[in-house]
Amino acid sequence: MTDIPTFQDIQLAHKRIAAHIHRTPVLTSTGINAITGAEIFFKCENFQKVGAFKYRGATNAVLSLAENEASKGVATHSSGNHAAALALAARNRGIRSYVVMPRTAPRPKIEAVRHYGGEITFCEPTLQSREETLKAIVEKTGAYIVHPYDNFWVISGQGTAVLELLEQSPALDVVMAPVGGGGLLSGTALAAKSVNPSLKVIGCEPALADDACRSFKSGNLIPSVSPKTIADGLLTSLSERTFTIIRDRVDDILTVSEESIVRAMFLVWQRMKIIIEPSSAVPVAALLDNQGLFAGKQVGIILSGGNVDLFHLPFQEG
Amino acid sequence: MTDIPTFQDIQLAHKRIAAHIHRTPVLTSTGINAITGAEIFFKCENFQKVGAFKYRGATNAVLSLAENEASKGVATHSSGNHAAALALAARNRGIRSYVVMPRTAPRPKIEAVRHYGGEITFCEPTLQSREETLKAIVEKTGAYIVHPYDNFWVISGQGTAVLELLEQSPALDVVMAPVGGGGLLSGTALAAKSVNPSLKVIGCEPALADDACRSFKSGNLIPSVSPKTIADGLLTSLSERTFTIIRDRVDDILTVSEESIVRAMFLVWQRMKIIIEPSSAVPVAALLDNQGLFAGKQVGIILSGGNVDLFHLPFQEG
Numbered sequence: 001m002t003d004i005p006t007f008q009d010i011q012l013a014h015k016r017i018a019a020h021i022h023r024t025p026v027l028t029s030t031g032i033n034a035i036t037g038a039e040i041f042f043k044c045e046n047f048q049k050v051g052a053f054k055y056r057g058a059t060n061a062v063l064s065l066a067e068n069e070a071s072k073g074v075a076t077h078s079s080g081n082h083a084a085a086l087a088l089a090a091r092n093r094g095i096r097s098y099v100v101m102p103r104t105a106p107r108p109k110i111e112a113v114r115h116y117g118g119e120i121t122f123c124e125p126t127l128q129s130r131e132e133t134l135k136a137i138v139e140k141t142g143a144y145i146v147h148p149y150d151n152f153w154v155i156s157g158q159g160t161a162v163l164e165l166l167e168q169s170p171a172l173d174v175v176m177a178p179v180g181g182g183g184l185l186s187g188t189a190l191a192a193k194s195v196n197p198s199l200k201v202i203g204c205e206p207a208l209a210d211d212a213c214r215s216f217k218s219g220n221l222i223p224s225v226s227p228k229t230i231a232d233g234l235l236t237s238l239s240e241r242t243f244t245i246i247r248d249r250v251d252d253i254l255t256v257s258e259e260s261i262v263r264a265m266f267l268v269w270q271r272m273k274i275i276i277e278p279s280s281a282v283p284v285a286a287l288l289d290n291q292g293l294f295a296g297k298q299v300g301i302i303l304s305g306g307n308v309d310l311f312h313l314p315f316q317e318g
Numbered sequence: 319m320t321d322i323p324t325f326q327d328i329q330l331a332h333k334r335i336a337a338h339i340h341r342t343p344v345l346t347s348t349g350i351n352a353i354t355g356a357e358i359f360f361k362c363e364n365f366q367k368v369g370a371f372k373y374r375g376a377t378n379a380v381l382s383l384a385e386n387e388a389s390k391g392v393a394t395h396s397s398g399n400h401a402a403a404l405a406l407a408a409r410n411r412g413i414r415s416y417v418v419m420p421r422t423a424p425r426p427k428i429e430a431v432r433h434y435g436g437e438i439t440f441c442e443p444t445l446q447s448r449e450e451t452l453k454a455i456v457e458k459t460g461a462y463i464v465h466p467y468d469n470f471w472v473i474s475g476q477g478t479a480v481l482e483l484l485e486q487s488p489a490l491d492v493v494m495a496p497v498g499g500g501g502l503l504s505g506t507a508l509a510a511k512s513v514n515p516s517l518k519v520i521g522c523e524p525a526l527a528d529d530a531c532r533s534f535k536s537g538n539l540i541p542s543v544s545p546k547t548i549a550d551g552l553l554t555s556l557s558e559r560t561f562t563i564i565r566d567r568v569d570d571i572l573t574v575s576e577e578s579i580v581r582a583m584f585l586v587w588q589r590m591k592i593i594i595e596p597s598s599a600v601p602v603a604a605l606l607d608n609q610g611l612f613a614g615k616q617v618g619i620i621l622s623g624g625n626v627d628l629f630h631l632p633f634q635e636g
Contacts, residue, residue, distance in 0.1 A: 025343055027365070046591045047345070266628065273364045273624030275591040306591030310584065311635040315628050 003152055004245055007194035010159040010187065013060040017157060020059050020092060022048055024161075026168040026300075031271045036287055037295040041169040042268075045161055046276050046306025050084045050112065052233075053161050053184055053304050054148075058085035060157030061146045062093050070095050072142035077123075077130040079105040080233055081305055082148035087118030098143050100133045102126075108309055149183030150239035159187030165300050166195050173297040176283035178304055179203040179212045179253065180234035182242030188302065189249035203246065203253040204283040206231045206261060212238050213253040216246060230258055230314055233279035233305060260285035262314045268303075269315075275306045278314070321470055322563055325512035328477040328505065331378045335475060338377050338410060340366055342479075344486040344618075349589045354605055355613040359487040360586075363479055364594050364624025368402045368430065370551075371479050371502055371622050372466075376403035378475030379464045380411050388413050390460035395441070395448040397423040398551055399623055400466035405436030416461050418451045420444075426627055467501030468557035477505030483618050484513050491615040494601035496622055497521040497530045497571065498552035500560030506620065507567035521564065521571040522601040524549045524579060530556050531571040534564060548576055548632060551597035551623060578603035580632045586621075593624045596632070 005013075024044045033039055045053035062074060073096030076086050083099045090097035099118040101110060102125035113120055123133040138145060146154065161184070162175055175192050179185040189201045205212050209227030215238055224237040238246065246253075256264075265281035267288070268274065280303040287294055287301070323331075342362045351357055363371035380392060391414030394404050401417045408415035417436040419428060420443035431438055441451040456463060464472065479502070480493055493510050497503040507519045523530050527545030533556055542555040556564065564571075574582075583599035585606070586592065598621040605612055605619070 030367075049348070051591060269593060269628060273369060273593040275587060275593060310587060310631070310633050313628070313631070317629040 004241065005152055005156040005159065005187070005190055007191065009156045010163060010191045013153070013156040014160040014163055016063050017056060017059045017160065021056055023164055024048055026165060027272060027274070029272050032267065036291055038287065038291070038297050038299045040287070041165065041172065041298065041300045042272070043161055043165040043300060043302045044274065046274060046280060046303050050081060050088055050116070051305055051307045052081035052085065053158060053302065054081040054085035055088065056160050057151070057154035057157035057183060057187070058082060058089040058146065061151060061153035062086070062089040062095070064153045065144055069144050072144065073097055074146050075134060075138055075141070075143035076100070076146050076148060077134045078148050079109060081307060083109070083118060084112040084116055086146055087113050087116035091117040096143070098137050098141060100130055100137065102130065106309060108307070112307070149181035149236070150241055154183050155187045155190070155242070155245070157187070158184045159191035161302055162188045162191045162300070163195070165302070166192065169298070169300060171298050172199060172300045174200040174202060174294065175300040175302070176202045176204055176286065177302040178231070178234055178279050178282040179205050179246070180279070181236035182212060182238045182246055184302065184304060185250060186242045186245035189245060193249050200251045201249065202286070203250050204286040205253055205255050206234055206282060207255040207257055209234050210255045212246065213255050215243055216250065216253045219247065230261055231279040231282055233277065234282065254286040254290060256282055256285040256289055260289055264288055266315050275308060276303050277305045277308045280304045280306070322559065323470055323474040323477065323505070323508055325509065327474045328481060328509045331471070331474040332478040332481055334381050335374060335377045335478065339374055341482055342366055344483060345590060345592070347590050350585065354609055356605065356609070356615050356617045358605070359483065359490065359616065359618045360590070361479055361483040361618060361620045362592065364592060364598060364621050368399060368406055368434070369623055369625045370399035370403065371476060371620065372399040372403035373406065374478050375469070375472035375475035375501060375505070376400060376407040376464065379469060379471035380404070380407040380413070382471045383462055387462050390462065391415055392464050393452060393456055393459070393461035394418070394464050394466060395452045396466050397427060399625060401427070401436060402430040402434055404464055405431050405434035409435040414461070416455045416459060418448055418455065420448065424627060426625070430625070467499035467554070468559055472501050473505045473508070473560070473563070475505070476502045477509035479620055480506045480509045480618070481513070483620070484510065487616070487618060489616050490517060490618045492518040492520060492612065493618040493620070494520045494522055494604065495620040496549070496552055496597050496600040497523050497564070498597070499554035500530060500556045500564055502620065502622060503568060504560045504563035507563060511567050518569045519567065520604070521568050522604040523571055523573050524552055524600060525573040525575055527552050528573045530564065531573050533561055534568065534571045537565065548579055549597040549600055551595065552600065572604040572608060574600055574603040574607055578607055582606055584633050593626060594621050595623045595626045598622045598624070
């Protein structure tokens with residue numbers, strides 16, 4: 001299926017996954033509002049199961065499979081939150097999950113996948129090795145591949161976060177979400193523009209991994225070339241499908257520096273007492289760097305995840 | 319006033335401060351429930367204004383003063399969250415606040431008090447110097463002293479956290495709170511036992527600062543002698559008043575090691591993606607160390623605060 005989900009698909013996804021996910025809270029911060037001059041509503045997907053919004057899309061995909069599709073398990077290649085999310089979603093359905101991870105994946109990520117019962121196969125840290133290894137596993141097991149973002153059900157599932165946010169904070173003027181492969185941003189744009197066509201949807205991206213911004217501005221899909229950013233959830237490139245959705249429905253894409261990301265992450269930790277990963281700090285950084293755009297507005301920010309290595313934090317005393 | 323607050327005093331305190339404080343959320347964690355075998359409800363006072371429950375008591379005290387008592391400002395000596403809480407509560411009433419802090423207080427704490435408009439006088443890091451400096455300020459300014467815990471209104475205000483918790487999670491079997499000077503624990507016990515006399519109230523204390531536990535077990539107030547614990551909010555000793563309340567109404571006091579505190583703090587950060595300070599981790603540690611006592615029970619834990627120095631965390635990779 002290479003289709004684009006409709007609003008109804010996202011509503012059905014929410015019904016399908018509602019009993020399995022956390023309806024995450026929306027938090028506000030008087031202090032950060034005062035700094036930015038905006039009124040910000042933080043949708044805390046860092047509190048989602050497995051610590052990231054990815055659990056929405058993975059759960060929707062696993063629950064959407066027909067019995068004969070699901071029976072041989074699911075498979076993916078990912079070094080990040082999608083792998084853990086798929087492993088837990090599969091375990092909850094009682095099916096197996098096969099995860100291809102690069103040998104170089106951080107230990108906490110490997111442990112998370114194992115913790116949720118994912119069966120890991122290590123590969124070389126190249127896209128070619130990932131894809132070949134995944135292909136071999138699927139040939140052997142017959143498992144169903146659930147791509148981290150170029151997947152109809154995954155995009156539909158990611159769109160459910162903003163559905164909830166708009167129920168929890170109905171008067172938003174703007175919604176901001178990070179963009180890597182575009183699953184979250186495209187699901188967000190599909191859902192948000194259906195609820196309220198005048199709601200602005202802004203994608204936020206590290207300047208050092210700005211393929212979505214360059215694709216959006218040029219109108220042509222430009223893949224990422226060796227991106228290198230602290231926002232490790234945003235290293236992937238858009239697919240044709242996520243690019244099409246974003247091009248047609250997103251209002252703008254802003255990019256931010258690595259320094260801005262770390263500063264925004266620190267601000268949220270310090271003022272809000274919540275743990276967000278660098279990818280989540282990207283929209284916060286975009287807001288802090290572009291205050292003129294958001295002053296006086298009600299802004300929703302999807303805090304995409306909270307999985308960080310607590311032994312190696314990027315904060316520098318200054 | 320050296321009285322002991324009644325339940326009505328705590329209810330009135332809640333009415334008085336409700337518009338000024340955050341009604342903090344109660345979070346749960348499937349992962350920590352699985353580890354402990356209990357069903358835990360975390361009352362997130364780390365999300366309270368100034369990052370700690372102390373804002374409840376300070377606000378109640380400042381708002382309870384008559385106009386002539388309040389007009390010359392308020393004063394306290396504190397190196398911790400009470401100082402910031404009193405400064406903000408005073409600013410919100412439009413009165414001055416004078417805070418005596420030891421020269422050695424950590425920079426983030428000094429900055430917090432300044433940030434909220436408190437006027438700081440530094441003293442030597444001894445109780446004698448603190449008290450003499452405070453006395454001199456009060457003689458000069460006529461400010462009203464608001465003690466961090468040995469104060470009728472402060473105790474009443476701290477009791478409002480568990481009032482909310484019992485509205486949010488009405489079926490609790492046990493409530494756990496840390497104990498330092500005893501303001502939070504005595505307010506908690508007064509409120510909790512009034513709502514439900516069969517609800518167990520457990521105080522939790524670092525073994526290296528176990529004056530409350532020793533006082534409780536012996537029946538006599540035993541002050542702390544040079545306590546040294548990472549839980550920097552729990553260094554103070556009980557007062558006669560907080561001791562009396564705790565002796566008569568608390569069911570038990572459990573002590574925990576420094577290692578247990580750091581382990582519990584790490585677990586909450588990692589699994590719940592929220593930032594708690596070491597003092598908040600003390601009840602979590604007591605639960606983890608005494609699982610037999612709590613298995614199958616609904617346990618409320620008051621997470622007292624979230625003010626930590628993010629540049630100097632105690633976590634060790636192992």
